[in-house]
Amino acid sequence: MKIIDISRRLENGMPVWPGDTPFHYEVSWSKAESGSVNVGSLSLSAHTGTHVDAPFHFDDAGKRIIELDLELYIGPARVLDMTGKDSIGAKDLENVDLEGIQRVLFRTLSWKNDAEFPEKIPHLEADLGPFLAKSGIRLIGVDVPSVDPIDSKDLHAHHSLNENGIHILESVLLDEVEPGDYELIALPLPLVEGDGSPVRAILRPI
Ligand SMILES: Nc1ccccc1C(=O)C[C@H](N)C(=O)O
Ligand SMILES: [Zn+2]
Numbered sequence: 001m002k003i004i005d006i007s008r009r010l011e012n013g014m015p016v017w018p019g020d021t022p023f024h025y026e027v028s029w030s031k032a033e034s035g036s037v038n039v040g041s042l043s044l045s046a047h048t049g050t051h052v053d054a055p056f057h058f059d060d061a062g063k064r065i066i067e068l069d070l071e072l073y074i075g076p077a078r079v080l081d082m083t084g085k086d087s088i089g090a091k092d093l094e095n096v097d098l099e100g101i102q103r104v105l106f107r108t109l110s111w112k113n114d115a116e117f118p119e120k121i122p123h124l125e126a127d128l129g130p131f132l133a134k135s136g137i138r139l140i141g142v143d144v145p146s147v148d149p150i151d152s153k154d155l156h157a158h159h160s161l162n163e164n165g166i167h168i169l170e171s172v173l174l175d176e177v178e179p180g181d182y183e184l185i186a187l188p189l190p191l192v193e194g195d196g197s198p199v200r201a202i203l204r205p206i
């Protein structure tokens with residue numbers, strides 16, 4: 001069965017959120033040293049590459065990664081074309097049929113140069129959380145590093161989605177993905193205290 005990998009590659013030098021921990025992998029215990037195996041070590045922000053946010057990321061009382069329902073991250077998802085928009089609100093979904101859909105991925109294609117962190121991204125508007133919740137959506141994915149503007153401090157969209165029971169998947173790679181229906185798998189690691197977790201996100205056509 002065809003698998004479309006929608007995960008950003010994790011490699012040294014990759015762009016990360018301004019000021020956040022750089023991604024670093026190294027073989028810290030080489031085969032020559034250990035006598036049997038290469039052993040790597042990682043250092044990274046929980047919000048590196050394609051990842052999910054736990055509510056604790058923006059709410060001290062919010063759920064940690066381990067507490068999130070895994071069923072959110074496996075199942076049918078609809079990829080919607082949102083190219084050319086500066087922001088995405090309820091008005092952009094008025095004519096979209098979301099009947100029976102619990103997961104949506106917004107394909108903005110606005111992150112053009114993946115060697116650099118984007119300075120400006122389309123963000124989600126205040127009316128989107130309530131609108132999506134009413135349609136039964138539980139997970140939203142975006143192909144940019146945040147659902148809020150990069151310079152946002154109040155993280156209005158993060159809070160609004162959370163208040164409406166909608167979970168967040170960020171920095172998926174949708175360049176090669178046609179709008180339509182797929183099965184999504186994007187499981188977070190079992191991080192007991194995590195405020196976020198990298199995921200290996202894939203789509204399979206259905
Ligand atoms: N890593 C950061 C460092 C400082 C300020 C924000 C972030 C973020 O990660 C925000 C982004 N909306 C995120 O959830 O990935
Ligand atoms: Zn995040």
Ligand SMILES: [Zn+2]
Nearest residue numbers: 053146147170
């Ligand atoms: Zn976020």
